[in-house]
Amino acid sequence: MLQDYLLEEKLPLFWCAGCGNGIVLHAILRNIDKRHWTRENTVIATGIGCWGKADDYVKTNSFHGTHGRALAFSTGIKLANPELNVFTLMGDGDGITIGGNHLIHAARRNVDVTAIMVNNLNYGMTGGQYSGTTPKHAITKTSPYGHVENAFDVCGVVKAAGAGFVARGTVYDVVQLDKLIDQAISHKGFSFVEVISPCPTHFGRSNKLGDAPAMMKWIKERTVPAAKAASMSEEDLRGMFVTGVLADRELEDYSTAYQRVIDSLKGAED
Numbered sequence: 001m002l003q004d005y006l007l008e009e010k011l012p013l014f015w016c017a018g019c020g021n022g023i024v025l026h027a028i029l030r031n032i033d034k035r036h037w038t039r040e041n042t043v044i045a046t047g048i049g050c051w052g053k054a055d056d057y058v059k060t061n062s063f064h065g066t067h068g069r070a071l072a073f074s075t076g077i078k079l080a081n082p083e084l085n086v087f088t089l090m091g092d093g094d095g096i097t098i099g100g101n102h103l104i105h106a107a108r109r110n111v112d113v114t115a116i117m118v119n120n121l122n123y124g125m126t127g128g129q130y131s132g133t134t135p136k137h138a139i140t141k142t143s144p145y146g147h148v149e150n151a152f153d154v155c156g157v158v159k160a161a162g163a164g165f166v167a168r169g170t171v172y173d174v175v176q177l178d179k180l181i182d183q184a185i186s187h188k189g190f191s192f193v194e195v196i197s198p199c200p201t202h203f204g205r206s207n208k209l210g211d212a213p214a215m216m217k218w219i220k221e222r223t224v225p226a227a228k229a230a231s232m233s234e235e236d237l238r239g240m241f242v243t244g245v246l247a248d249r250e251l252e253d254y255s256t257a258y259q260r261v262i263d264s265l266k267g268a269e270d
Contacts, residue, residue: 002026002033005042007057014053018204018212020171020197024118025054027177028087031185032060035085042085045074047099049091050125050199051118068099075111082255085185088115093123096154097132107161110189111254116181117154117192120199128202135239139206158192159247165191166247172219176243183245189253196223196241 006029015021032042042060046052047070055062061084065073074088088106095103095117106115122140123129129142133154137146159166165187169177177195184191196219198204200212209215219241226244229237 002029005029005032005039005059007059010057013057015050016199016201018200018215019050020120020195021051021054021118023171023174024051024116024177024195024197025057027174027181028089028116029058030178031181032085034182035185037085041083042087043074043077044087044089045070045077046089047091047094048125049094049123050120051089051091052094054089068094068097069102070094071099071102071106071113071115074113074115075106075109078111078113079255079258082112086113088113090115090117091124092117092119092121092133092154093131096152096157097123100132100152100157103158104161107158107163107190107192109254110162110164110251112189113191114181114184114187115190115192116184116195118195118197119154120197120203122199122203124199124202128199128206134203138203141202141206154194155192155242155246162251163192163247164189164249164251165245167192167245168194168196168241168243170196170219170223170241170243172216172223173243180245183248187248189251196243 013022039060044055045063046055047065048067055064070088070090074086078086119133123131127141130140130147132152134147135151155166155168167180169180180193184193204215209218222240224240224242229242
């Protein structure tokens, strides 16, 4: 049962009304329950930020690290014990803005962890400052007259860094999100899922997007399936979120490659 992995005594959730973090956490726990993993062989590593509070609500092993370093800790955990099922939960500030260097190297090394980055388009916990994924022209606490920087295409960065599995979903389409997380977990090697979940408290209010239901409509109107996006122009895709599986390649994961080296050395000694 899903409740086997959820610390119900910690409810209600810390997150603001209308936040999508609970939707994403539920999708992850459903996939863990589906596989009947034990709490002992499952690890959830987090960093700092709103999404970093997710480990407060799980009964699995958890590791709460410093800002931008969740992937560094989780890859270390996986390499120390390859039998563990390791998740890394990051926000856009934690994952690509402060932790961007760890993200590209985790993708390059192809350590077998599942990274779920909730992109709320700003620094939600610290007051709504812009992050590396804040859209150009958006209003934030640190760009009150409109953001002048271009946002990262996070999935594009991770794909270019060599990740085998890359996908993007949203908190609007929960059915698709469940499937993407399922595929990411099943992939052998580094897998990355970005989840679009705009912050209703800061980003939504600053940009006059309305209440939580209105923001869900905003997400829906800006979502394009990957198959359709392939035939659209760059101009037509500006400001849109391309969802679905964006990369799915079978690559040798780090632990397997490292073990092969160890075995070859043992053979040489014999």
